[in-house]
Amino acid sequence: MPTTLDDLRGLFALDLTGAVLTCGGCGARTELGAHDLYPDAPALVVRCPACTAVVLRFGTGGGLLRLDLSGTRLLTVTAPDPSAG
Amino acid sequence: MAVVSRGFHGRGRRDRRLPPGQRDIGDGFPVLTAGPTPHTPLDEWDFVVQGQVDGLHRWTWEEFRALPHEPVTVDIHCVTSWSKFDTRWSGVAIDTLLDGVETAAEYVVAFSDGGYTTNLPLADLTEGQGWVVDTYEDEPLAPEHGGPARLLVPHLYFWKSAKWVRGLALTAFDEPGFWETFGYHDYGDPWREQRYAGD
Numbered sequence: 670m671p672t673t674l675d676d677l678r679g680l681f682a683l684d685l686t687g688a689v690l691t692c693g694g695c696g697a698r699t700e701l702g703a704h705d706l707y708p709d710a711p712a713l714v715v716r717c718p719a720c721t722a723v724v725l726r727f728g729t730g731g732g733l734l735r736l737d738l739s740g741t742r743l744l745t746v747t748a749p750d751p752s753a754g
Numbered sequence: 755m756a757v758v759s760r761g762f763h764g765r766g767r768r769d770r771r772l773p774p775g776q777r778d779i780g781d782g783f784p785v786l787t788a789g790p791t792p793h794t795p796l797d798e799w800d801f802v803v804q805g806q807v808d809g810l811h812r813w814t815w816e817e818f819r820a821l822p823h824e825p826v827t828v829d830i831h832c833v834t835s836w837s838k839f840d841t842r843w844s845g846v847a848i849d850t851l852l853d854g855v856e857t858a859a860e861y862v863v864a865f866s867d868g869g870y871t872t873n874l875p876l877a878d879l880t881e882g883q884g885w886v887v888d889t890y891e892d893e894p895l896a897p898e899h900g901g902p903a904r905l906l907v908p909h910l911y912f913w914k915s916a917k918w919v920r921g922l923a924l925t926a927f928d929e930p931g932f933w934e935t936f937g938y939h940d941y942g943d944p945w946r947e948q949r950y951a952g953d
Contacts, residue, residue, distance in 0.1 A: 710788040711833050711913060711933055721790060723869075726936050731950035735937050 688746040694722030773944035779836040785898045792867035802921035806859040821846045828908035831944040845887030848879040859924035867918040872931035911942040
């Protein structure tokens with residue numbers, strides 16, 4: 670089965686706190702929940718604990734959800750259904 | 755929508771200083787930060803004006819401190835909806851820093867220790883509208899509030915007043931900064947409630 674955009678529904682329905690992010694700056698691989706979090710800003714800023722580079726920004730203001738992963742080279746998360754992999 | 759006039763005169767006077775969607779934070783001064791607080795030693799600190807200018811203009815901390823400072827008392831407005839009245843600062847006017855600088859640039863990117871950037875039209879920093887401040891309420895500006903020096907552009911949302919500022923890059927084209935690339939408004943006028951792109 671080819672992967673389609675519909676499969677993104679599966680990704681965004683998951684709890685991502687256990688997802689592993691590869692930092693686009695230094696290449697460190699870290700669980701999302703083990704990053705340095707800066708919630709007291711206009712939006713949540715998540716930084717790599719190894720090099721402090723911004724790996725993720727997430728905002729909820731203005732009636733939109735905003736997700737910036739441009740500082741993340743790779744995000745991996747265990748598929749909920751083994752047959753999906 | 756009807757505009758409701760408050761009957762209490764004193765409250766009404768203060769309300770006129772509040773842009774739409776803002777609340778008066780009173781004596782508080784929230785610390786909003788998107789990263790670790792830099793602690794650059796003053797003997798390593800400098801401030802530069804670069805980009806589309808006739809050479810690099812640079813001041814060490816001692817040189818910056820020796821520039822003419824002026825007191826500034828202004829209201830500030832954070833995009834997260836708090837406003838703070840009558841904040842007292844002291845700093846160097848951008849007009850002073852750009853005195854004698856030849857440029858055809860129309861835009862500025864302010865850049866800071868820690869990698870933060872924000873963009874503004876050059877015309878919004880000049881003619882007494884912008885400062886680099888190093889003093890707050892008669893004390894050296896605390897690191898959590900952007901010390902040793904931060905930009906102060908009070909007529910725009912406070913994210914434009916970059917903490918830990920180290921320089922201005924003058925540019926021919928508008929280059930979105932840290933929050934502007936994340937969907938925040940490119941200009942950020944609190945009186946027009948320009949919080950997000952499209953507002």
